[in-house]
Amino acid sequence: MKPIDPIKREKALALLADTSDSKLRTHLNSCVRCGLCATSCMYYDKFHEAKYIPAVKVDIVASIYKRYNTFLGKHAPKLVNARPLNEETAEEMVDLLFGSCTMCGRCVTHCSIGVDISYLVHKGREMLAEMGMVPASLQSTVDAAVKTGNNMAIPTEEFIDTIEWMEEELQDEVEDENAHIPLNEEDCNIFYTLNPREPKFFPLSIKAMAKIFYAAKESWTLSTKYYDVTNYGYFNGNTAEATLIARNLHDEVLRLKGKRLILGECGHGSYANRWEGPNYLGHPYPFDMITAVELIKEYIDSGRIHLDKSLNTEVVTIHDPCNLIRNGGLFKTLRYVLHASCSNIIEMNPYGNDNYCCGGGGGQLAMSEYNERRLGIGEIKANQIRNSGAKIVITPCHNCVDQLLQLNHTYKLGVRIMTVAEIVANALIL
Amino acid sequence: MDWYHILALVAFVACCGMFLGHFIHLIRLGMPKDKAKAQGKTAAGIRYAYINSMMPQHKESAYLHLPTYTAGIIYHLGTFLSLLLLLYSLINIYIGWAMPEVFRWIIGACLLISTLFGLGVLIKRLVKQELRSFSNPDDYISNGLTTLFQAITALFITFPHIPAIEMVYFILAVLFLVWFPLGKTRHILYFFFARLHLGYFYGRRGTWPEKSKL
Numbered sequence: 041m042k043p044i045d046p047i048k049r050e051k052a053l054a055l056l057a058d059t060s061d062s063k064l065r066t067h068l069n070s071c072v073r074c075g076l077c078a079t080s081c082m083y084y085d086k087f088h089e090a091k092y093i094p095a096v097k098v099d100i101v102a103s104i105y106k107r108y109n110t111f112l113g114k115h116a117p118k119l120v121n122a123r124p125l126n127e128e129t130a131e132e133m134v135d136l137l138f139g140s141c142t143m144c145g146r147c148v149t150h151c152s153i154g155v156d157i158s159y160l161v162h163k164g165r166e167m168l169a170e171m172g173m174v175p176a177s178l179q180s181t182v183d184a185a186v187k188t189g190n191n192m193a194i195p196t197e198e199f200i201d202t203i204e205w206m207e208e209e210l211q212d213e214v215e216d217e218n219a220h221i222p223l224n225e226e227d228c229n230i231f232y233t234l235n236p237r238e239p240k241f242f243p244l245s246i247k248a249m250a251k252i253f254y255a256a257k258e259s260w261t262l263s264t265k266y267y268d269v270t271n272y273g274y275f276n277g278n279t280a281e282a283t284l285i286a287r288n289l290h291d292e293v294l295r296l297k298g299k300r301l302i303l304g305e306c307g308h309g310s311y312a313n314r315w316e317g318p319n320y321l322g323h324p325y326p327f328d329m330i331t332a333v334e335l336i337k338e339y340i341d342s343g344r345i346h347l348d349k350s351l352n353t354e355v356v357t358i359h360d361p362c363n364l365i366r367n368g369g370l371f372k373t374l375r376y377v378l379h380a381s382c383s384n385i386i387e388m389n390p391y392g393n394d395n396y397c398c399g400g401g402g403g404q405l406a407m408s409e410y411n412e413r414r415l416g417i418g419e420i421k422a423n424q425i426r427n428s429g430a431k432i433v434i435t436p437c438h439n440c441v442d443q444l445l446q447l448n449h450t451y452k453l454g455v456r457i458m459t460v461a462e463i464v465a466n467a468l469i470l
Numbered sequence: 471m472d473w474y475h476i477l478a479l480v481a482f483v484a485c486c487g488m489f490l491g492h493f494i495h496l497i498r499l500g501m502p503k504d505k506a507k508a509q510g511k512t513a514a515g516i517r518y519a520y521i522n523s524m525m526p527q528h529k530e531s532a533y534l535h536l537p538t539y540t541a542g543i544i545y546h547l548g549t550f551l552s553l554l555l556l557l558y559s560l561i562n563i564y565i566g567w568a569m570p571e572v573f574r575w576i577i578g579a580c581l582l583i584s585t586l587f588g589l590g591v592l593i594k595r596l597v598k599q600e601l602r603s604f605s606n607p608d609d610y611i612s613n614g615l616t617t618l619f620q621a622i623t624a625l626f627i628t629f630p631h632i633p634a635i636e637m638v639y640f641i642l643a644v645l646f647l648v649w650f651p652l653g654k655t656r657h658i659l660y661f662f663f664a665r666l667h668l669g670y671f672y673g674r675r676g677t678w679p680e681k682s683k684l
Contacts, residue, residue: 059499060499060502060503061499061500061501061502061503062495062496062497062499062500062501062663062667063501063502063667065495065496065499066496066660066663066664066666066667067664067667069656069657069660070657070660070661070663070664071654071657072609072654072657073601073604073605073606073609073654074531074538074542075600075601075604076530076531076532076534076535076538076539077531078600079530079534080530080531090600090603090604093600093604095604096604099604110652111652112608112652112653118606118607119606119607119608119611120606120607120608120653120654121606121607121608148668149523149529149672150529150530150531151529151531152529152531152532152539152542153657153661153664154519154523154661154664154665154667154668155664156664156667156668156671314506315506315675316506317506318504318505318506318507319503319504319505319506321505322505323505324505324506324507329507365677366677367675367677368675368677369509369510369672369675369676369677370676371677371681372681393677393680
């Protein structure tokens with residue numbers, strides 16, 4: 041591998057000396073390497089190799105921290121395994137922090153100490169981003185979002201064509217030629233966002249959400265320029281790029297004078313905007329921002345939509361996206377919406393805050409370099425689905441949908457994968 | 471007062487000073503300045519992080535590894551007891567109070583048990599290839615020194631009138647106190663901050679306190 045630029049290396053090291061709050065210092069000094077986190081990690085559970093133990097991922101970041109920031113690390117590095125940040129360490133970091141972690145946070149809640157392992161993995165990714173060592177496929181996804189406004193580089197004309205097609209589909213379904221999917225309208229109550237996988241591969245989920253808006257008689261719009269809810273800048277560790285992507289969406293909401301930003305069905309996109317966006321931009325957002333799942337719950341509560349769960353009678357199970365449930369607190373909200381829409385729900389084991397990642401989180405779906413590993417760890421989720429006996433898997437995250445579709449094919453599960461909007465739209469009484 | 475008493479006192483003050491320095495630094499750095507609107511109760515999340523989420527039924531690291539978890543709990547209790555007894559022993563250099571024999575034997579027995587569990591944790595690290603693969607000298611020194619310190623505390627408390635034991639006790643105490651804030655043993659302080667941050671993180675998001683499952 042090529043040598044690390046000394047200036048970039050210094051910038052990477054400066055990230056570990058961050059003194060903006062006590063979080064980083066705390067977590068870097070907390071791990072005792074008991075190894076009890078091993079069985080909470082899908083990578084370890086699947087492959088049974090020591091390198092996949094979450095403590096090892098923590099240790100590689102902490103070892104660099106110790107080398108440059110602690111007394112023993114500086115003067116007796118071998119005693120505490122303090123390692124220099126060199127090409128060898130950096131290469132190992134890429135494999136462990138990008139290629140072996142979905143940042144699902146399952147190990148965090150089960151850690152005997154309470155080390156925020158995902159946070160340290162993200163910090164390590166930030167260091168690698170500073171040194172220009174982000175896996176090429178992930179970086180190209182971010183580049184596409186930065187250059188075109190959406191991570192799949194969908195041309196605006198193609199997007200508009202898809203939306204117009206879905207509008208016609210919607211009109212046919214609700215038998216109302218006035219049913220509409222608004223584009224670039226100002227002063228709407230709702231500024232809605234999509235995962236670009238929707239217009240590219242799964243346009244029917246756009247129609248499903250449009251049907252819910254139609255039933256709720258909502259004033260809403262999509263932007264044709266910045267509709268992408270995802271932010272892979274969160275995963276590649278490049279804060280400047282993450283900030284730019286978040287700012288584009290934020291500014292577009294302001295430009296169209298949207299009153300509420302609704303984060304489409306995407307786990308990390310919701311996380312990056314809802315929890316990280318205000319920190320990237322350095323101020324709270326001047327408009328309300330909630331997820332599509334929360335909005336649908338509001339519609340049900342307020343009586344703006346009416347559902348008949350007898351319209352969804354097949355056995356369904358729920359896949360909990362890590363960034364919406366464990367890291368987003370929407371466990372009950374999601375159950376509320378789905379129990380109002382389906383008559384036959386069976387939970388996976390484990391589920392909720394204890395769920396297993398689908399295997400595609402942490403940017404894994406965008407990193408073709410690690411496809412084999414990703415599908416390997418997905419076997420755990422595939423077994424959960426198979427054991428549930430469900431015929432339909434519902435998840436409010438398009439990245440999870442993508443991974444689950446691949447698991448369905450690879451492990452021959454014979455199930456259908458649906459989004460929340462799709463199952464709710466099925467149960468709508470118009 | 472003998473030289474080893476003085477050495478132990480100096481080491482104790484230095485150790486407390488170092489931990490106080492770490493503590494003040496962390497307090498000064500403060501909590502993250504999160505600009506995102508909270509959707510849960512931070513204080514409730516923090517309470518949950520210190521209490522409920524530490525219960526064995528909430529942690530795979532506990533309920534999937536009950537022998538290790540139990541050993542760890544007893545071992546840590548032994549460490550806290552040893553630290554309290556060290557403070558007592560240092561004060562007792564001046565006041566010369568004689569602890570009733572029955573207390574001495576009970577405490578000694580408790581510490582002997584915690585020492586054995588500490589030894590068990592150390593042996594596990596030594597024999598389990600996977601655990602050994604990512605262990606470093608600090609892991610063995612911290613574990614070994616703490617276990618040794620508990621063992622000598624048990625001996626000293628049980629037989630306080632044997633000069634050789636007293637001398638070894640205070641010398642080992644010095645070694646322990648020197649390593650304590652430098653090695654991974656410093657997690658005695660960072661653990662509490664880690665739980666605080668975790669409670670803050672999950673509390674703001676409304677993940678903790680965990681809602682009852684439907």
